[in-house]
């Protein structure tokens with residue numbers, strides 16, 4: 191297939207205190223998120239001056255990609271649009287249309303399947319194209335990259351580094367925790383063609399990262415950043431609850447690797463580096479947060495390789511064994527939110 195542009199699609203985040211509440215209203219419109227939860231999350235953003243690192247990370251990633259494409263003879267202009275905060279997707283699609291782009295590939299900054307991490311991006315892409323009209327380009331989403339070596343290996347290197355920081359006294363009493371964003375159980379049940387693909391993919395990434403880090407430590411997959419009404423059931427255990435359990439079992443050190451996130455989003459900076467770190471401190475555990483890939487050169491190479499899979503039919507580079515599917519097909523996550531989650 192030939193493409194004439196690459197579109198980077200991300201979540202978007204506020205860049206000043208004045209942006210925070212309007213951003214949160216964009217994210218949660220029609221979602222049944224309690225007002226108190228919004229106020230609480232707003233405080234997390236205010237703690238960082240109202241600035242999420244996500245937009246600046248996108249800018250830097252795009253700069254690095256442009257240089258990499260130029261150096262490797264990849265002739266694709268790169269556009270950028272977010273789901274929830276400017277630069278918005280609809281403006282990116284408008285610009286692409288004006289530039290005469292007919293068919294584009296979309297790289298979303300989320301590695302996994304599920305309504306929230308994939309289908310919702312597709313819906314927002316479709317809405318942006320519809321708003322622009324019939325001249326808008328066709329846009330194909332790149333596959334989930336949870337098992338690409340450019341995703342797994344940076345996590346593995348950071349994990350190895352953090353394991354090496356664990357104090358000698360904790361030897362034999364150390365646990366690795368992999369975290370990803372919790373989602374409603376109803377959403378996970380219908381993730382991917384046969385359901386539960388979100389939890390399956392996260393579990394596969396966790397085991398691939400352990401293998402690449404050559405670690406034999408015991409590890410668990412846990413969840414973070416749950417929101418939504420308290421009566422709805424979400425993936426558990428929450429990282430903080432799990433730390434309580436581990437402390438009671440005599441675990442003395444934890445190494446936390448946020449494999450749910452390609453870069454240090456606010457969920458990592460607040461929910462892990464503040465909340466979970468504080469929980470561990472209170473429990474007397476040594477806490478080590480392993481890094482995310484962020485702007486690792488291997489991420490840049492990965493994006494180029496994911497593009498080449500589609501443009502040049504080069505072999506799919508992956509470490510995992512779970513079946514892949516085309517996230518543009520309607521046959522995976524339902525094009526409607528699972529019941530109990532708003533809209």
Ligand SMILES: CC1=C(CCC(=O)O)c2cc3nc(cc4[nH]c(cc5[nH]c(cc1n2)c(C)c5CCC(=O)O)c(CCC(=O)O)c4C)C(CCC(=O)O)=C3C
Nearest residue numbers: 201203217221231242244300306307371373417418455456
């Ligand atoms: C699976 C998943 C990912 C990973 C995949 C991906 O990357 O897309 C993710 C990423 C992110 N989530 C983010 C921020 C927020 N998510 C919220 C709310 C929610 N997230 C959900 C799921 C996910 N979220 C869900 C099921 C909700 C409930 C509301 C709903 O059903 O839609 C809320 C509302 C307040 C709250 O309730 O917490 C905020 C502010 C940011 C930006 C961070 C920054 O600024 O750096 C990022 C990257």
Ligand SMILES: [Fe+2]
Nearest residue numbers: 306371415457
């Ligand atoms: Fe989220």
